[in-house]
Amino acid sequence: MDGLSPAASVIAVIQLSASIVNICGSYIWDVKNAREDIVALQGAVAGLEGVLQQLKELLQGPTGARLSTSHTLARDISKCLFVVSDLKGKIDPGSGKKFMRKVGFRALKWPLKRSEVEGLTKDIEKYKSSFTLSLQVDQTALITGIAQTNDVIDRNLDIGKLPVAHGAEFGSYMDQHEDECLEGTRAQLRQQIAEWSVSPQGKCIFWLKGMAGTGKSTVSRTVAKSFEEANLLGASFFFKRGEGDRGNAIKMFPTITRQLTVNLPQLLPGVRKAINDNPDIGTKSLREQFNKLLLQPLLSLKPSAHQVPTRVIVIDALDECEQDNDIRTILLLLPQLGMASNVHLRIFLTSRPELSIRLGFLEIADRNYQDLALHEIPAEVTEHDIFLFINHRLLNIKRDRSLPVDWPEDTDIQTIVMLSTPLFIFAATMCRIFEDPQWDPVDSLAEVLSHRNDASKLDGTYLPVLNRLLTKQSEKQKKQLVQEFQEVVGAIVMLQSPLSIISLSRLINLPERMVSLRLNSLHSVLSVPDDANLPVRLFHLSFRDFLINSETREKTPFWVNEEDTHQKLAKQCLAICHSLTRNLCGLPSDGTPRVYIDRQTIDHYLSPELQYSCRYWVHHLVNSKDLTSATYDALSFLEEHFLHWVEAMSILGLASEIVEIINLLQSFEHRHKNHELSKFLQDAKRFVLRNGQIADDVPLQIYCSGLVFAPRQSIVRGKLERELPDWLCRLPEVEEAWSAELQTFESHSDPVQSVSFTRDGRLMASGSSDNTVRLWDPVTGTLQHTLDGHSGWVWSVTFSLDGRLLASASFDQIVKLWNPATGALQNSLKGHWLKLWDPATGTLQHTLEGHSGSVQSVAFSFDGRLLASSSSDETVKFWDAATGALRQTLNVKEVITSLEFSKDGSHLNTNLGSLTIRSWCDKHTCDTPNTDANIFLLEGQWVTLGGEKVLWLPPEHRPHCSAVKDNTLILGHASGRISFIGFMG
Structure with missing residues (x-):
């Protein structure tokens, strides 16, 4: 062929x-x-x-x-x-x-x-x-x-290759039966949203907030449909906790981008360029994805000869995104879409008013959003809308169930409306109860009305559903029913991604027939498809909240113990993961790239329950009750199947999550001491940091390159040496133990000139001769952002004290100030000599003269009172940041190109080592400072400790530039690589 x-x-x-x-x-x-x-x-x-x-x-x-x-x-x-x-x-x-x-x-x-x-x-x-x-x-x-x-x-460059979160788009197959606003309801709100979307004075973001169950998602689907009919819908993303990719933001921007290229075809060239420049852009950090896939293509749009088009992006239930840090990042990034001048982009966003989201909106400059709280809409308006909704549904139920013409009585309808207001979820659940063919609607109505005096709306919503399960049951039957409910429904509400009845039954090790039987009576609160291969879903997250709430324990035996359920799921996930073997997908060779493995092959060899278990066993483990037992279960699994698990995660495209999962397991182990597990995890993390990229590209190489070049004393190698390929008859000589090099970041195309960390160590910046600045996550090695803008080498980068600004200095004689959270350029400062600027306004504050050579680097002390500068005149000078007065000069007899104060202000970290800051003397010039005994320096080919040579650097490891952070030496190589050497404190 x-x-x-x-x-x-x-x-x-x-x-x-x-x-x-x-x-x-x-x-x-x-x-x-x-x-x-x-x-x-x-x-x-x-x-x-x-x-x-x-x-x-x-x-x-x-x-x-x-x-x-x-x-x-x-x-x-x-x-x-x-x-x-x-x-x-x-x-x-x-x-x-x-x-x-x-x-x-x-x-x-x-x-x-x-x-x-x-x-x-x-x-x-x-x-x-x-x-x-x-x-x-x-x-x-x-x-x-x-x-x-x-x-x-x-x-x-196929746009279709961008990864998407299936089911997140409006009108998806998964959500085709979800409710939309009934005609005549939410009329004023919908009109307000429609006017905002096309108003020239409208804010960039419309935030619709409301408590759980107030109907936010129903409004989102309704306005999305209206925008679509008016040719205004640009894209949509409906978050849903526990729904795999819909429960996080990993694929949010690629999903939105794919839709926008359809509804705004002018974006295609810019998006194609982004994919051509980096085919893996869809797996990069949120900032990188946003900048390259959305912001830059939008900013590069050419002016239209016709009217500037308007497009609305609908983002629903942002609070159901699992990572608070991602929520904050999204809210920092989205307002930048308003910068596009050749298209009017608006964002309609809904969420609960959670703290992380409220704080995120407070950080939006110039309050470029308008908000409206559903639960603050006048009660009579909401009550009217709920009445229309309930009346409509009850008429259909009466017709479909052949009920008496006078059912229900008007007073009963008014009672249900009163109980429901302001929670549409209450009204929707009640109607689903009456629609359930297994129960008599007349009896169901009586049960619902019996809870009219419950203080909690959720009690009144869900207790009628649960209580009727126990009707006419013997004590023995009740006990069995409660146990099965907790095993089946407890698992469903704790799952991180929904599973079908077939997969769920295999995961929790119960007969499929029994699982189906237990779900038959819960169609009013769970979406249970007729096809046993389709996932079972919660209608609303409030059902989970109700079941695990400690107060529910006193009201119903169906209360779900969160820790116990997590523990059972952890054991069941590990039991399934024990079926992992080498080359699970039957790949033809150890060199088969992952991109050649199609989805059908993966799904054939890795069942849904196995895929789920590989990804989430640690999540359930760390939330378990019996933590001591859990650590031994983890160690037993890892010692036998660690490489099999890494292979499976890599084949699933989840290699980037492995380090974070190990970090999670390490934090869990630190609280519950298990020395053997601690040692294994430390070694496993080093193994993954070295081999993560090749595992992502060619999964089976973890058994080849991974094991072959692992140090002789590596625990992973020792435990799993049996997995070495049989086509090797002699192994190369390798290092005895892991070297001091922690990780290598590769992305720059030219030598690295400067590196800098934020004070909390959570972000690292590198400046290069390729004219770019790159931001990294130092824990995972993930590239967070590439900052373009300089026309010359970037020879110095440094963060502000609070980490909210990044300054980069270049041979183009410009200092640029960036927002590290979004990658946005804040200001460009032009001048000569050493100058102090107000970063907010770009105003020159002081010109500092004193160096006899070019200034190489500058840094502020932790309290912002001192400024240090280094120069080609082989000195380091300290200045009063408030007055610009020179305070001290250190003759270091070396050209220092990177500076950073220690947190306690006692040392100045440089690319050549750490300098002790002594108490100020009366004169401005002091001798070369002494160095603390435990401070290390880079001197030519050697790293010295207290003046004594301790580590020789082979030619291939000698740096083009270097820097120090606490007890870590960072080496920038001419090849564009960055290496880390950690020293014991």
Whole structure:
């Protein structure tokens, strides 16, 4: 197949597609239980066939040879050919044709699960979109007479390759049955939002806040639909805690970007450039993703000859994002979208008024947002809307359940409205209770009304659902029912990502039949699909809050013990993870890149419950009750399956999470001393820091390169040496133990000139001859941001005392001030000599003269009272920051290029070591200072400690520049690498 021309491959796909359409047609008539899936798959394949027919005609036409874009699709066409060929093999009876002629298609079952159909349909639609885009480009090129290779945009950069959070977009399959505002409800609010979206004076962000259950998500879906109908919807992201990628922000910006390129096609060139510059941009830090995928493409948009377009981005339930730091980062970044002058971008955002979100909004400059609290809308307005909603639903229930015309009484409706206000979730749950076919609506209404005096709205919402489960049950039955509820529903509310009934039953080791039975009576609070392969979900997070609340324990036996449930889930996850083996996916060689492993292969070999267990076993472990037992369980698993687990995480594309998971486990172990586990985790972290990148690219190399080059005393190597490849007969000589080098950060294309840490050590900046500044997470090694703007080498970088500003000095004779949180340029300062500026206004405060050579670096003391400067005149000078007066000069007899005060102000860390700051003398000039006995210096080829040579640096490790942070020496190499050497304090 690989040798076929594009045209021949297209013909082959067309022929296979036609065959698949016919086969599906036979199944549709004779297999009834999967008709919806069959029709969906048939439609997708038929659509693909139609697009390829047009592509074939174009390729075989007289201008076919000039169609550069269509010819670059060879790889996608080849992959598509493989997919449809494999699909035909799965659904075609094949050699069983003779048997089929005897008994007919009724003897067959539809061979694909719904999840497989959804995956195949998604892949086929992706190829169809790619081919359609190619057609549009080449057809346009032909019409305009510019169908030449150099004039066609490179279509190998497939926007569809950006990772997305499935189900997060408005109108997704997962949320298709979710409520929207009933006609006539929330009218004033919806009008206010509509006016804000198009008002020239409107703020960048509209924050709709409200308590749990007040209907924020319903409003979000409604306004998203309105924006879509008005061609104003740019993108959307609906967070949902416990829903995998929807519960965090990892894929938020790529998901939004993909939608924006559809609704704002002008963004395509800028986004393609970002992907071309960094194909892995979708996995980088939030700041990097935002800057490269959204902000820069938006800022580079050319002015439109017509009216400036308006687009609204809808972000729902931000409070359900699991990381508070990510929430703060998002709120810092989003207002920058208002900087785009050639498109009006607005953000409609909803959340609970949690502290982290309130603080985030307080940090938004010039209060560029407007807010409205749902729970502060006048009670009579909310009550009116809830009445319309309940009345509408009850009329449908009365019709569908053939209830008496006078049910329910008007007074009962008014009582339900009164109980519900202001919580729409109460009203929605009550209606679902009445709709449940397993219960009599008349009895259900009586049960609900019996809780009219409950002080808590959540009690009144959920106790009626739970209490009726115990009706007419013996004591023995009640005990069994409560136990099964806590095992099944307790697991569901604690899961970090939802699982299907099939996967859940395997995870908690209970029969699928029993799990289904226990969920049958809970359809009013849980979304339980008819297909056992689809995930079970909470209708609302408040049900989880209610079940684990300590006050619930006194009100119902169904209370869920959070720590006990986590402990059970941790054990069950580890039990499943014990099935991990080497080369789990059966890859053909140890050098197979991860990008060659398709999703179908991964899902075939790693079941949903195994994928879940690999990612979340530590989360459940650290929240367990019996912590001593948990540490031994963790050690036992890691000593046997650590490499298997790293392989699985890497294949799942989660290699970047491994260090953070180990950090979480280490923090847990520190509280519950387990010496053996502590040693293993320390070694495992070093192993992952060294091999994380190759594991992400080529997962099986952890058994090859990872083990082969691990130090002889490495615990991971010692415990798992059996995993070494059998094709090696002699191993190379390696170091005895892990070296002092902690980690290497590689990203700069030219030598690193300067590095600096924030005071808390959570962020590191590096300046390079490639004219850029890069921000790093020193714990994980993750690149957080690339700051472009200088036209010359960046030779010095330093953070402000509070870490909110970063200054970079360059050979372009400009000092730039940046916001490290967002990567935004705050100010550019131009001048000569050593100058003090007001960073807020850019006003020159003092000009400091005294050095006889060029100034190399500057730093403020921790209290901001002193300024230190180093120069090519081989001195370090201390200045009074308030007055600009010179306080002291140190003759160091070396050119120091990097300065940073220690937290206690007793030392000045430099690229050559740490200088002791002695008490001030009366004269301004002092001799070269003494160095503390335990202060290390870099002197030529050696690191010295107290003047004594202690570590020789081989030629390949000698730095181009260096810096010191506490007990860590940072070396910047000419190759662009950064190395760390840690010393015992």
